[in-house]
Amino acid sequence: MRPVGTRTVLAELSGLQDVLALQAALFEAPLPGQQDVLAAAETVMVRAESPAAARRIGRILLELDLAAPTPQDGGLVVIDTVYDGEDLAEVGQLTGLGVEGVIAAHCDQTWTVAFAGFAPGFGYMVGENQALEVPRRSSPRTAVPAGSVALAGNYSAVYPRRSPGGWQLIGRTGARMWDLDRPEPALASPGHRVRFRAVRDVVQMAPEPSASAAPEAERPVVEAGSGLRVLSPGIHSLIEDLGRQGHSALGVSAAGALDRASLRRANRLVGNAPSAAAIETVSGGLKVQAVGDQVLAVAGAPSALSVVTPSDNGSGETERQRTVPVASPFALLDGEILTIGVPEAGFRSYLAIRGGVAADPVLGSRSTDTMSGIGPAPLAAGQLLPAGGEAESGVVGSPELQPDYPHDGVTVLDIVPGPRADWFDQASLDSLCGQDWTVKPESNRVGMRLQGTPLQRSRTGELPSEGTVAGAIQMPPEGLPVLFLADHPITGGYPVIGVVVDHQLDLAAQVPIGGSIRFRISPEYTTPNPGANEAPAGEPAGSPRKGSN
DSSP, X not given: OEEOTTSEEEEEOSSHHHHHHHHHHHHHSXXXXXXXXXXXXXXXXXXXXXXXHHHHHHXXXXXXXXXXXXXXOOOEEEEEEBOOOTTHHHHHHHHTSHHHHHHHHHHSSOEEEEEEOSSTTOEEEEOSSSTTOBOOOSSOEEEEOTTEEEEEBTEEEEOSSSEEEXXXXXXXXXXXXXXXXXXXXXXXXXXXXXXEEEOSOOXXXXXXXXXXXXXXXXXXXXXXXXXXXXXXXXXXXXXXXXXXXXXXXXXXXXXXXSXXXXXXXXXXXXXXXXXXXXXXXXXSOEEEEEESOEEEEEEESOOOEEEEEOOOTTTTOOOEEEEEOTTSOEEEOTTOEEEEOOOSSSSEEEXXXXXXXXXXXXXXXXXXXXXXXXXXXXXXXXXXXXXXXXXXXXXXXXXXXXXXXXOSSEEEEEEEEOTTGGGBOHHHHHHHHHSOEEEOTTOOSSEEEEESSOOOBSSOSXXXXXXXXXXXXXOOTTOOOXXXXXXXXXXXXXXXXXXXXXXXXXXXXXXXXXOEEEEEEOTTOOOOOTTOOOOOOOOOSSSOOOOBO
């Protein structure tokens, strides 16, 4: 048993058969406090509802007697592939097969989807031999095209959509690996057998829809109802709630608001349920107009909030402007315009409307998952966001206190050692916590890429893909950390050196591009003895702290 943060355990097993057996057992008879289960190459990750539940689950797992699962046969899937990938020649050299030999070896065997992960529709396929076993790239690509056929370790896979990735690319396909309009969204799910067929060309997938792709004049006109019309979406504005839990086996992460406390605060102010959908926006610039009288609140990064009442054409009235406070409910009357300014501190703001934003739920959530493409498209100018019916109490009558947000200094984040901290020597662990890391511009909701003095691994070789969590600090071979956020891939093949404690993920989400982070071993948690077969030890010693900045 290895702890992954404070609420998750990673069970290491002797082989894929035991992995599938444990996964089947946990799906058939969930343990008390179990929230999610994710199988990978040699591990099963179990997410619990609390640190105490994680410790209890860890003890139970060590005592389970695993029986072989019933074999699954999902049928045969044939995937037409053009073998022209960027890494094809390198794979030919690594394997000694040459380009033609790699193509023949890939097509001449049947692959079986052992488990899903990384992203929806991404199936880890096991071949019949080890002829194509190759390492991942030393540095992952920030964007791998959808339909890319790839190799890593002893697995093959197809990237279902454009996403970051470190696998070796050998070809491309037009097959749509994930489609929510199908009864079974995944084209190849665990148990399916797959054959790759070499072709000269493929039918290209239709481009993924984008709310901002078409000019405003070409977008359909939405009949006015009660809600908010988007006049300017700002840099990056999304609909988010508290996320979709329990779908890791489909390759779907929880997603949801990055600063959960701010979302809850904004909803509480307008009388909504805590999980009501709201707007998450970064760095200001969002401008919306009320359609009908509305009650709103903005929480999160403190910003100037200005409200303009347009002049009534023909009445002689002039335009009027007023300001409203953050973390306090206010009325936005029909036709009035709210603009969120650039934050004075922090990075993300949350705009809640009484009743919540009405949007179609996907897998139980209205959240946008930028990694998988699930959920509503990013906000676009001209879009009407109807108000829903998720109000459950009266509007709060007075402002609420907000925590401090990152400003000019260094934001300190408490961590616990990760499940693969033993891949690093003490000097690297000291360096992780002994320097200030800068948030790079390539950062997004998937993860924060950090710049600093690279860390060195003490162990060589490849780590089989395994489950991971938001807050995990993953370490690619180049030695520069990636701090996973809510839209992270659910599995990864780079060692996790540490995990940010859960209650400080909200603070991490507020560190802006160019901001500085310093990691600190959390004084509130103890770590298990090295090599001990125990789940995470220690619960919070008192109330959660907001952290330093």
